[in-house]
Amino acid sequence: MLNIESINKRFRAFGEWILKYRWLNIILFLLILGGSFSGLRLLQTDVDMDNWFLEDDELLVTKERFEEIFGSDQYCAVLVQADDVFTADALAKIREMSNELLDRVPYADDVISLTDFEFSRGTEDGLEIGELIPEEIPEDPQELDRIRQQALAKPLMKNRIFSDDSRLAWVMLRMKPIPDDWRDHYAENPEVIVGRMVNEIAGQEKYRSLNPLTSGLPVINVDKQNFLSGEIVRLFGLCLLFTVLILGFSLRSFRGVVFPLLSALSGIVIVLGLQGYFGVVFDPSMIFMPVFLGLAVSVGYAIHLFNHFKRSFFSTGNRRDAVLYAVEETGWPLLFSALTTMVALISFLFIPLHPIRFVGMTSAALVGVTYVLAIVLLPTLLSFGKDRQPMVVESGKNDGVLGRLMVWLGDYVFARPALTMSVFGILVVICTAGISRFEVSFDVLRTFGLKVPYVNRIYEVGQSKVGSLYSYDAAIEFENPGDVLEPENLRKIDSIVDEVKTFPLTKKVTSIVDIIKDMNQSLNAGLPEFHRIPDSREMVAQLLLLYENAGGVEAEKWADYDYQRVRLMVELGDYNSGEAMRELQVIQDRGKELFPSAKVLLVGAVSQFTVMQDYMTWGQITSFFLAMGAIAMLMSLVFGSMKTGLIAMIPNVSPALVVGGVMGYANIPLDMMTVTIMPMLLGLAVDDTIHFINHAQLEFVRTGSYRESCRRVFIAVGSALFLTSLVLILGFSAYLVSVTNVFFNMGVLIGSGILTALVxxxxxxxxxxxxFKPFGSETVSDKQKVAESCREKEPESVL
Known part of the structure; x- marks a missing residue:
């Protein structure tokens, strides 16, 4: 069994060293803090989703191969809304907006809109490709209506570029690939500039009559970054306010409020500043978890140290001895808590996504730095000041409501142990049943909610007749050049398109088949029955030759020069990662079934979202169990008993059971945000458990009684455990005021988990x-225990 008294003596000696060099400690702290502030200016952010993946990830390799053949799959878009988009004024503004987007947006490739569309017409000489809207937009209503009827006769346009009621139009700006050396030309990721510029152009006063709504991944990423940056600052401010109130209530001193906050904020600055020097690049939407966690952990550590300092200072009146006592009693349990928390957070490295690894490493670093500041800086600062007159009172008197509650709990917990364990077992069964009901899914509406302005906008776009939310591409690579021209292959591709159109998420599908059908119809007087694939390879080849001779270039986006590879673009009106996974798998299976010798590639935003969700879910589940095993082994080794290690894991696993049960019953999905909760809770919950068992083991050595040792634990650290848990619960309860579903859910789930761990x-x-008597057999009889309990006098717990 671990000799905790011997370890505590070593920490007392360390405390004496701290006090001996306290001015040096302060100077070093100020130098490190000043240097870290400079490092903050070097921090780099990046919202490019490609950079979420590891460099050798198969999805990135596939995307690079796709871009070599077809160019970028990215686009930005504007949904135009008017009483009639086929008026001279509306068409003129759509054309002006299209041209402005093409001219001003970096890496713009081309625009697809009512005024910029390859419109094919059959002529006596063959095929003519021009524009639907003439350069001089007509004012005559009859001429405009004739143009409308021409557009309605084109399946390539109706309910794709404009709605059949003529009230909506879709302006799509297709992008070029962003080169890897973009940092040589731009200070920030061009994708951010693209999204911002599209919003700026569409938001101009001159386009107000079009009621434009922007969409596309670059736009969504910029809007998400802007929203989250403001939301996180607001929530962090509330978290700070709650923390100040808790510290003021619990520690009742100016130092008790200022010193922990100084330690917390300094830790955040030091870690982020060092990352700036090391050139760490991160997604700004992922910074909130490490920052909130760092604040909560820092304040929790400070409460433990202040609790022991004030108990000793109140009873002895000697400031120096009180500081040494605090370091002696808290140094080891805080170190063990920090190590186990860091192990849980480092388990994020098992997830092959850069931002999640950033969260794990940054959070772990914050916990480590927080511990050093708590054990070095706080004692240094507390050592300055005058001594006071000592005052010793009996245990349970003048301790305040919380102190008296701890004394009562110390006896009550053993009153009905069988009933307690029965209730605990029933709750475990209920929560386990709830876990079986929760869904693994990322759904932008369920995750963020319609109260978020940009989410409400893109939802409106996605639900419209012509707009889309996201898109993905399916590319089929045949065995031989020219295979795309085979009518049989084109019909099989068309059958895949027809099946994809039936998917719940699909809004529209575009492919080379659409162009071939459109040309066949145009060459046959526009008759609807000819909107089909020709019967022979020669006819298909002739159509494409006529198309090229007429100046058509759109087909290059959908088939390569050798007609060996073909692309399908699937635009979505909604997104759910679970359904998306199923639909992508159907495309893969159908492609392999119809084209056994061909390769089927899936790329685009939806593929990335879906793969990320898969990585996150299974990676976090794996990391949770690995972290749980590692922490159990650490506890067994440190406490010198496998039995103790297993007992310690029960209050640490319980929060995960409760969180899983709440998610199942409340229909909260396990997504990229909520999946980070369980490993984090494991790291946080272990803090209280270590303090409880560490002090229980120490008191058992002194008393030889499990009941008496636990009673003393409640008096010594029970209040601190309550207050540290309260800090975490109220700190994360700031999430509850967020309009974002995921933040609100995380506030509920984290609060539920921390409360469960405490209970x-x-x-x-x-x-x-x-x-189970993990510390050995008792050496005190029950009568002696009761008598000793009645006689025992404890120093006052001022908490």
């Missing part, structure tokens, strides 16, 4: 210790 530590852990 299990209070009521279940003492019973398990008494039942």
């Amino acid at each position: 299990v530590d209070y009521f279940v852990t003492p019973i398990l210790l008494a039942w």
Whole structure:
């Protein structure tokens, strides 16, 4: 069994070293903090989704291959809304907006709109390709209506470029690939510039009559970044306010508020500043978790240290001895808590996504730096000041409501152990049943909610007749050049398109088949029955030759020069990662079934979202169990008993069970945000458990009684455990005021998990210790325990 008293003596010696060099500690702290502030200016952010993946990820390799053949799959778009888009004024503004987008947006490739569309017409000489809207837009209503009827006769346009009621139009700006050396030309990712510029252009006063709504991944990413940056600052401010109130209430001193906040904010600055020097690039939407966690952990560590300092200072009046006592009593449990928390967070490295690894490493670094500041900086600052007159009172008197509650709990938890464990078992069964009901899914509406302005906008776009939310591409690579021209292959592709159109998420599908059908119809007097694939390869080849001779270039977006590879673009009106996974798998399976010798490639935003969700889900589940095993081994080794390690894991696994149960019953999806909760909770919950068991083991050595040792634990650290849990719960409860569903859900889930850990530590852990006796056999009889309990006098817990 671990000799905790010996370890504590070593920490007391360390505390003496801290006080001996306290001015040096302050100077070093100020130098490091000043240098870190400079490093903050070097921090780099990046919202490019490609950079979420590791460099050798198969999805990135596939995307690079796709771009070599077909160019970029990215686009930005504007949904135009008017009483009639076929008026001279509306068409003129659509044309002006299309030209402005093409001219001003970096890496713009081309525009597809009512005024910029390859419109094919059959002539006596063959095929003519021009524009639907003449350069001089007519004012005559009859001429405009004739143009409208021509557009309605084109399946390539109706309910794709404009709605059949003529109230909506879709302006799509297709993008070129962004080169890898973009940093040589831009200070920030061009995708951010693209999204911002599209919003700026569409938002001009001159286009107000078009009621434009922007969409496309670059636009969505910019809007998400802008929203989250403001939301996170607001929530962090509330978290700071709650923290100040808790510290003021619990520690009742100016130092008790200022010093922990100084430690917390300094830790955040130091870690982020060092990352700036090391050239760390991160997605700004992922910074909130490390920052909130760093604040909560720092304040929690400070409360433990202040609790022991004030108890000793109140009873002895000697400031120096009180500081040494605080370091002696908290140094080891805080170190062990920090190490186990870091192990849980480092488990994020098992997820092959850069931002999630950033969250894990940054959070772990924050916990490590927080511990150093708590054990070095806080004692240094507390050592300055005058001594006071000592005051010793009996345990349970003048302790305040919380102190008296801890004294009562110390006896009550053993009153009905069988009932307590029965209730605990029933709750475990209920939560396990709830876990079986939760859904693994990322859904932008369920995750963020319509109260978020940009989400409401893109939802409106996605639900319209012509707009889309996201898109993905399916590319088929045949065995031989020219295979795309075979009518049989084209019909099989068409059958895949027809099936994809039936998918719940699909809005529209575009492919080379659409162009071939359109040309066949145009060459046959525009008759609807000729909107089909020709019967022979020669006819297909002739159509494409006529198309090229007429100046058509759109087909190059959908088939390569050798007609060996073909592309399908699927635009979505909604997104759900679970359904998307199913639909993508159907395309893969159908492609292999119809073209056994061909390769089927899936790229685009939806493919990336879906793969990320898969990586996140299974990676976090794996990392959770690995972290749980590692922490169990650490506890077993440190406490010198496998039995103790297993007992300690029960209050640490319980939060995950409760969170999973709440998610199942409340229909909260396991997505890219909520999936990070369980490993994080494991790291946070272990803090209270370590303090409880560490002090229980220490008191057992002194008393020889499990009941008496647990009673003393409640008096010594029970209040601190309550207050640290309260800090975490109220800190993350700032999420509850967010208009974003995922933040609100995380506030509920994290609060539920931390509360569960505290309750299990209070009521279940003492019973398990008494039942299984992991520290050895008791050496005190029950009568002696009761008598000793009545006689025992404890220093006052001012908390």
